[in-house]
Amino acid sequence: MNIQTVKKLNTINKQFYQTIASYFDRSRDYFWEGWGKIALKSYFGNKKEIDVLDLGCGNGRFYKFLLKQFPTIKLNYTGVDQDQTLLEIAKNNIEETNTKFIKSNLVSNNWDKNFSNKFDLIVIFGVLHHIPSYNYRKSLINKTTKLLKQKGYLIFTTWNFWLIPRLKKKIVHPQKDRGKDIFSKLNIKPSELEENDYILDWRRGKTAYRYCHYLDENESYKLFHNTSLCLEEQFKADGKEGNGDTYWILKNSTYCAV
Numbered sequence: 001m002n003i004q005t006v007k008k009l010n011t012i013n014k015q016f017y018q019t020i021a022s023y024f025d026r027s028r029d030y031f032w033e034g035w036g037k038i039a040l041k042s043y044f045g046n047k048k049e050i051d052v053l054d055l056g057c058g059n060g061r062f063y064k065f066l067l068k069q070f071p072t073i074k075l076n077y078t079g080v081d082q083d084q085t086l087l088e089i090a091k092n093n094i095e096e097t098n099t100k101f102i103k104s105n106l107v108s109n110n111w112d113k114n115f116s117n118k119f120d121l122i123v124i125f126g127v128l129h130h131i132p133s134y135n136y137r138k139s140l141i142n143k144t145t146k147l148l149k150q151k152g153y154l155i156f157t158t159w160n161f162w163l164i165p166r167l168k169k170k171i172v173h174p175q176k177d178r179g180k181d182i183f184s185k186l187n188i189k190p191s192e193l194e195e196n197d198y199i200l201d202w203r204r205g206k207t208a209y210r211y212c213h214y215l216d217e218n219e220s221y222k223l224f225h226n227t228s229l230c231l232e233e234q235f236k237a238d239g240k241e242g243n244g245d246t247y248w249i250l251k252n253s254t255y256c257a258v
Helices: 003-026 033-037 038-043 063-067 084-093 132-144 177-188 217-224
Strands: 049-055 073-083 099-103 121-124 148-158 197-204 205-211 229-237 243-252
Touching: 003 084, 003 197, 003 205, 033 229, 033 243, 038 063, 038 121, 049 063, 063 073, 073 084, 084 099, 121 132, 132 148, 132 217, 132 243, 177 197
Parallel strands: 049 073, 049 121, 073 099, 121 148
Antiparallel strands: 148 243, 197 205, 229 243
């Protein structure tokens, strides 16, 4: 995928969240089921302090979840998102002095330059399907790995919309008249997209469109292949069907058992 298409798709998603930010916030005011299935206490329960980086933090709800999990541990939390409205919501809801919010685009080549420190835990929830191009998704994981402390954890999710009929209905098909009009309006040609790339619609409060990529298991494994990340656990959770997301829990280690 060329850089011009990457920029166009990223602009589509930026406009999407600007359009539906308030509706999205109201629909994302709960803790994800899968968060409760992560063995966070076994990973960090003996620590007095945890440095956390939340990439694509939205309204900051994962920080509130961590507070419930670790009421006696100091949480140094940094949230990163490209949507200013959602960041303002997070800042208004979270006033602790040990939190920081940064506006940054994870598709840019230098988003990681915001950090000189490393983290015990980095999470990427509901983000990777919005990153255009396999090369940029791979780059995001590589850069994130370098921000982890030794024996730190990276946890990311992949969205299984392709496997769920009610979500699959949201796909805009460019072969149909309505789809042709939407692709034209978005200034995107189907030939510009990579395999498993889609445009999905949103019809809650307002109508809007977003770029989404379906990451199958093969691609997900490739993202952390040849890194220092070792797969600790993988499971599915979330959504009405209970399998909306696949969770990938990875540990930064110099040695991975085969």
